[in-house]
Amino acid sequence: MRVGSRPHKLRPTVGSRQLTVAAGVVGLLFLFPIGYLLVRTVTLGSDLGNTLFSSTTARPLVNSLLIASSTAALSAVVGTTLALLVARTDLPGRSIWRWALALPLVIPSFVGATAVLAAFGPGGLIELVPRIQGFWGALAILTLLTYPYVYLPVLARLSTTASSLEEAARLLGDSSWQAVRKVVLPQARGSIVAGTLLVFLYGLSDFGAVSLMRFDTITRAIFSAQLSDRATSLTLGLVLALVALLVAAVDRSSAGRRPPVTTVGSGQLHYALGWATGPALGFTALVVGLGLATPLLVFIVWVVRGSSTIGVGYSGLGDSLGFLVEPTLSSAGAAALAAAAAVIITLPVAYASVRRRSWVSESAGTAVTSVFALPGLVVAIALAFWAIRAPGLMGAFYQTLPLLVLGYVLHFGAQALGPSQAGIAGIPKRFDEAARTLGVGARRRFLTIELPLMAPGILAGAGLVLLSTLKELPATLILAPIGFETLATRIWNAAEDGFFAEVGITALVLVVLSAVLTWPLLIRRGISRVGRDHRGGPECGHRRGVGDAESR
Amino acid sequence: MRTRASVTVVAALALLVSACGSSDQSITIYSGRTENLIGPLLEDFTEETGIGVAVKYGSSAELALLISEEGDRSPADVFISQSPGAVGFLVEAGLLRPLESGVLDLVSQKFRNARGLWVGLSGRVRVLVYNREMVDPASLPGSIFDLTEPQYEGQVGVAPANGSFQDFVTAMREVHGDEVTLDWLEGLEANGAQTYVNNTAIVQAVGRGQVRYGLVNHYYNFRARAEDPSLPSENYFFPNGDIGSLVIATAAGVLDSSDDSDLANEFVEYMLGESAQMFYSQETLEYPLASGVQPSSALPALDTLNAATYDFDRLGGGLERTKELIDASGLEAP
Numbered sequence: 025m026r027v028g029s030r031p032h033k034l035r036p037t038v039g040s041r042q043l044t045v046a047a048g049v050v051g052l053l054f055l056f057p058i059g060y061l062l063v064r065t066v067t068l069g070s071d072l073g074n075t076l077f078s079s080t081t082a083r084p085l086v087n088s089l090l091i092a093s094s095t096a097a098l099s100a101v102v103g104t105t106l107a108l109l110v111a112r113t114d115l116p117g118r119s120i121w122r123w124a125l126a127l128p129l130v131i132p133s134f135v136g137a138t139a140v141l142a143a144f145g146p147g148g149l150i151e152l153v154p155r156i157q158g159f160w161g162a163l164a165i166l167t168l169l170t171y172p173y174v175y176l177p178v179l180a181r182l183s184t185t186a187s188s189l190e191e192a193a194r195l196l197g198d199s200s201w202q203a204v205r206k207v208v209l210p211q212a213r214g215s216i217v218a219g220t221l222l223v224f225l226y227g228l229s230d231f232g233a234v235s236l237m238r239f240d241t242i243t244r245a246i247f248s249a250q251l252s253d254r255a256t257s258l259t260l261g262l263v264l265a266l267v268a269l270l271v272a273a274v275d276r277s278s279a280g281r282r283p284p285v286t287t288v289g290s291g292q293l294h295y296a297l298g299w300a301t302g303p304a305l306g307f308t309a310l311v312v313g314l315g316l317a318t319p320l321l322v323f324i325v326w327v328v329r330g331s332s333t334i335g336v337g338y339s340g341l342g343d344s345l346g347f348l349v350e351p352t353l354s355s356a357g358a359a360a361l362a363a364a365a366a367v368i369i370t371l372p373v374a375y376a377s378v379r380r381r382s383w384v385s386e387s388a389g390t391a392v393t394s395v396f397a398l399p400g401l402v403v404a405i406a407l408a409f410w411a412i413r414a415p416g417l418m419g420a421f422y423q424t425l426p427l428l429v430l431g432y433v434l435h436f437g438a439q440a441l442g443p444s445q446a447g448i449a450g451i452p453k454r455f456d457e458a459a460r461t462l463g464v465g466a467r468r469r470f471l472t473i474e475l476p477l478m479a480p481g482i483l484a485g486a487g488l489v490l491l492s493t494l495k496e497l498p499a500t501l502i503l504a505p506i507g508f509e510t511l512a513t514r515i516w517n518a519a520e521d522g523f524f525a526e527v528g529i530t531a532l533v534l535v536v537l538s539a540v541l542t543w544p545l546l547i548r549r550g551i552s553r554v555g556r557d558h559r560g561g562p563e564c565g566h567r568r569g570v571g572d573a574e575s576r
Numbered sequence: 577m578r579t580r581a582s583v584t585v586v587a588a589l590a591l592l593v594s595a596c597g598s599s600d601q602s603i604t605i606y607s608g609r610t611e612n613l614i615g616p617l618l619e620d621f622t623e624e625t626g627i628g629v630a631v632k633y634g635s636s637a638e639l640a641l642l643i644s645e646e647g648d649r650s651p652a653d654v655f656i657s658q659s660p661g662a663v664g665f666l667v668e669a670g671l672l673r674p675l676e677s678g679v680l681d682l683v684s685q686k687f688r689n690a691r692g693l694w695v696g697l698s699g700r701v702r703v704l705v706y707n708r709e710m711v712d713p714a715s716l717p718g719s720i721f722d723l724t725e726p727q728y729e730g731q732v733g734v735a736p737a738n739g740s741f742q743d744f745v746t747a748m749r750e751v752h753g754d755e756v757t758l759d760w761l762e763g764l765e766a767n768g769a770q771t772y773v774n775n776t777a778i779v780q781a782v783g784r785g786q787v788r789y790g791l792v793n794h795y796y797n798f799r800a801r802a803e804d805p806s807l808p809s810e811n812y813f814f815p816n817g818d819i820g821s822l823v824i825a826t827a828a829g830v831l832d833s834s835d836d837s838d839l840a841n842e843f844v845e846y847m848l849g850e851s852a853q854m855f856y857s858q859e860t861l862e863y864p865l866a867s868g869v870q871p872s873s874a875l876p877a878l879d880t881l882n883a884a885t886y887d888f889d890r891l892g893g894g895l896e897r898t899k900e901l902i903d904a905s906g907l908e909a910p
Contacts, residue, residue, distance in 0.1 A: 248900065401638060405642060502638065522776060
């Protein structure tokens with residue numbers, strides 16, 4: 025075991041100057057949205073200071089911070105607990121839970137909130153007292169929709185940590201719970217923090233759920249003034265962006281002061297739940313029941329009930345589903361492109377901030393992270409503003425698929441960055457040093473040692489971007505090429521017209537599509553992992569769980 | 577390999593983009609009206625005139641916002657607004673150009689902009705739907721303001737989150753002021769108004785007798801009755817130009833930045849023609865707004881209603897302020 029090597033000794037396997045430049049360029053790309061807000065705030069001559077310190081800004085801003093931090097804290101607990109249960113215990117049915125637990129992320133928040141209201145609101149399937157609304161309603165709905173931001177990266181992390189330290193802890197007399205608390209959780213801390221930050225930023229950006237729950241946040245104020253008082257709306261957007269930059273910067277600087285203990289290997293320990301099996305199963309079922317099964321049930325009820333609408337649109341069971349084929353393909357294609365582009369574009373930043381930490385890499389990381397706190401509509405309008413004014417051939421990309429994908433990447437890049445970074449930080453340098461000693465070239469070391477080891481983190485990030493893109497609405501409506509329809513835009517269309525049967529069937533197809541696309545990222549990885557161990561490979565020496573720990 | 581592939585993609589995209597640009601007879605429409613409710617008309621238009629139509633669908637407010645940020649480079653030639661505030665926003669921003677007089681003349685002055693910047697295509701009328709088995713038609717209220725009186729306690733259904741209800745409240749604010757509007761909303765809440773998710777749910781509730789009255793758009797009762805003719809629900813139009821029976825128009829305007837304003841005007845003219853107007857009359861049961869086109873025989877004629885209209889352009893983007901007032905009144909969507 026090697027402890028205490030200092031960051032500057034961890035030489036990156038690719039050229040460090042190119043890496044820093046690449047990270048810097050990516051960082052600049054992510055500054056376009058805030059650049060738009062700045063430019064427009066200035067050209068509209070609005071008074072930032074005045075807006076910032078007025079009481080009409082203060083209350084929604086405090087509410088935003090309140091709902092975002094409460095949701096983040098609750099999601100951290102829920103997401104981490106579920107990941108632990110699924111990855112590290114003998115929870116019955118965990119191969120199904122593992123997968124089902126990721127899916128609530130794909131339900132668009134406005135549809136999810138409507139469905140939960142339809143189920144538990146007055147006149148719903150079950151009437152709940154007290155009514156779901158305000159702060160507590162928003163907290164419940166946002167947590168159910170966003171805990172996967174914590175669950176997915178933590179699950180990925182827990183699936184790669186080695187069992188050696190835990191075995192040592194157990195040998196030294198620690199109970200299962202003590203081993204989890206002292207050894208397992210500290211190793212997942214980077215992923216927990218990264219996921220929690222995503223939930224916090226999402227909480228700041230959300231409009232759909234807070235608006236349905238009538239909780240007054242800064243995003244509501246941004247939308248409220250969007251046409252009537254453009255200057256105020258843009259200034260509030262700028263305030264939100266500045267808060268996000270601040271939070272992201274604080275997160276980055278504190279990340280440097282908490283070097284993670286990392287081990288990597290396969291053959292994870294699974295702890296027996298014993299008497300806790302019942303409660304654990306109940307908790308997991310409750311989350312899946314509320315976050316996934318309830319909306320699904322409501323969608324099914326809508327479809328079965330059919331609609332008493334006019335002679336257009338889908339009217340219920342028996343109608344042809346042909347109209348959904350093209351939107352399904354478009355959704356899948358756009359989401360896959362966005363997921364791939366997001367991990368590739370943010371990889372230099374992730375890699376640089378772990379291996380070549382500098383003010384450039386950290387500023388870039390801060391920029392990438394902050395965009396996620398902006399409402400999708402603001403990001404989309406900003407990108408439209410720049411793209412339509414871009415010179416020459418660049419301008420020709422306006423309302424084309426590449427620009428839409430860029431919009432997704434800018435908005436969701438943070439979701440790829442966090443898990444990738446956690447994945448890279450989790451790679452012990454020992455392998456690389458061993459290979460270096462054996463005279464293996466930098467490129468080959470990166471491809472054969474680091475890439476496979478960081479793959480779970482990168483795939484978790486890709487999975488998050490994929491699921492988020494599938495449900496994304498405002499950027500799709502604004503930036504998509506004309507005639508480009510996704511399942512999310514169809515759901516919106518039908519919801520606008522009050523065609524609930526069509527909302528229901530389209531939302532069901534969206535969930536099924538997400539399940540199919542998430543499968544290779546979450547389930548199959550477990551299978552291929554076993555295969556790789558048998559084939560042997562760089563981690564082959566650690567198959568029996570001989571871990572490697574070091575502090576960065 | 578990957579480089580070559582991406583070069584091919586870029587080249588293909590460039591071709592695609594230039595191909596779109598060079599097509600001579602086509603216009604671009606930003607439509608706040610959804611595809612279900614306008615798509616068939618657009619296909620007919622292309623078939624009849626040979627003019628291609630590219631449509632971007634979205635919420636009226638967001639599309640208006642997009643047009644204002646695109647500025648004079650906007651690809652849009654025509655803007656169709658489902659909500660009155662959005663077209664008013666573009667009028668205020670000076671981004672619309674007057675329509676040709678031949679087009680304007682197709683619509684009565686009540687349903688077009690005073691400067692000719694937009695025309696109404698179709699109209700939704702706000703009504704009071706009531707249960708005829710529980711309510712004596714002779715006792716129906718003379719004004720929507722009466723609904724806060726004791727005899728209506730617990731008997732009025734509203735859908736506070738519904739877009740048309742909010743458009744109506746916005747109009748009430750413009751005509752009667754925020755204070756009167758808030759008083760009325762608070763009065764409804766204090767009088768135990770029942771809230772529903774949407775208009776359809778209100779009509780069903782009135783039909784079942786759960787509440788005696790409901791505030792909805794006129795066509796929901798016709799749709800419900802088409803499905804279940806035994807429903808005892810009836811529409812009531814408030815008399816004497818009461819704001820309660822407001823006509824909310826779907827509006828169309830041509831952008832000042834359009835390079836094809838002739839084609840754009842031709843399109844708006846087509847939308848006001850007999851066949852397009854019949855689509856509203858027969859398929860969506862809305863009121864056709866072109867003069868001389870009759871609504872569905874199931875509907876009373878618009879000019880016999882003396883329904884309220886108001887100046888859309890005074891609205892600006894007041895919809896969100898309306899939502900704040902509805903929130904403040906305590907009326908809560910279920």
